[in-house]
Amino acid sequence: MLDLIEASGGPIGPTGWMEQAACAGESDLFFAPFAERPEARVRREARARTICGQCPVAVDCQDYARTNRELGFWGGESEAERAEAGFPPTTPIIGRKRVAEERARDAMARAG
């Protein structure tokens, strides 16, 4: 799977569901800032989880994030929860927020 992601140069799976994302414009809630404290992460992810709980495409989003080993909070699931489910992110910690934002922006652009 990892070889497929690296070879494709883009996301695997459909992205049309992103047009219905309830988190549009809320990327600060879904991607950790540099050196985020654990308490702040808990608060941020709780707010993100609330939005995901009202999102009509949460299942598609979670599948996408797991398949593409995304960073950040997707489909009601944190990076740690995805890793526990067997889908850890593939990106090194350094520069993760920037990489995550670029990947999300690219995916949204492809979907739009």
Ligand code: SF4
């Ligand atoms: S499930 Fe959450 S992260 Fe995924 S599109 Fe919906 S609101 Fe955004």
